[in-house]
Amino acid sequence: MNPFFAASPNPFDLKAALLAGHAQHPVIVHFPIALFVASVVFDMLAIWRKQPVLATVGYFNLVGAAITVPFAIATGLGAWQWQLEGAILKGNLRLHLICALTSAALILGLCWERLRLRAKGESPGVSYFVVMALGLMMITLTGHLGGILSGVEMP
Numbered sequence: 001m002n003p004f005f006a007a008s009p010n011p012f013d014l015k016a017a018l019l020a021g022h023a024q025h026p027v028i029v030h031f032p033i034a035l036f037v038a039s040v041v042f043d044m045l046a047i048w049r050k051q052p053v054l055a056t057v058g059y060f061n062l063v064g065a066a067i068t069v070p071f072a073i074a075t076g077l078g079a080w081q082w083q084l085e086g087a088i089l090k091g092n093l094r095l096h097l098i099c100a101l102t103s104a105a106l107i108l109g110l111c112w113e114r115l116r117l118r119a120k121g122e123s124p125g126v127s128y129f130v131v132m133a134l135g136l137m138m139i140t141l142t143g144h145l146g147g148i149l150s151g152v153e154m155p
Contacts, residue, residue, distance in 0.1 A: 025075035026150060032072050033139055035065035036107055040136055043124075055123070059114055066111035069104045076100060092145050099142040106135035 042058030045051070076097070080086065089097055110131060117124055147153035 025072070025079045026146075028068070028075045029072045029143075029146065031068040032065045032104075032107060033143060035061045035068065036135065036139060039065060040132055043129075043132070059118060062107070062111050062114055065107050069107050073100065073104055092148055096142060096145040096149060099138055099145060103135060103138040103142050106131060106138055110135060 039058045039061035042054050042061060046054035046058060080089070080093075080097075110128070113128060113131075114124065117128075144153065
């Protein structure tokens with residue numbers, strides 16, 4: 001198991017869970033992931049079922065993902081500073097950071113585009129959904145690398 005993500009020996013030790021240098025990132029990161037995936041699902045359902053209310057739900061999930069992205073980035077950078085004392089990143093950790101920042105940029109860009117389209121009263125076009133699919137792939141890759149780093153997934 002990776003020492004950067006070592007768990008407390010006592011699973012009910014609240015102090016150790018909250019004050020560990022890395023503990024917040026693996027928890028917080030699930031919010032933008034889940035909200036973005038839900039946004040994709042609701043947008044696809046809105047097209048399939050021809051229900052505009054589902055597109056609205058997708059929109060608000062995307063806004064939620066965009067709001068939580070900075071917290072995921074901040075906790076990841078905090079874990080890097082706290083656990084590695086700002087050492088130069090290499091290997092999977094560097095790739096994880098690059099993928100995470102790319103995923104964040106895609107989520108924020110999609111949210112900005114969706115806000116712009118909503119203000120005009122327009123629907124997203126094909127290019128929006130292509131970028132959304134790219135975002136879904138980047139988030140999947142980022143999460144996979146995070147799983148390897150945490151020891152949840154073995155390479």
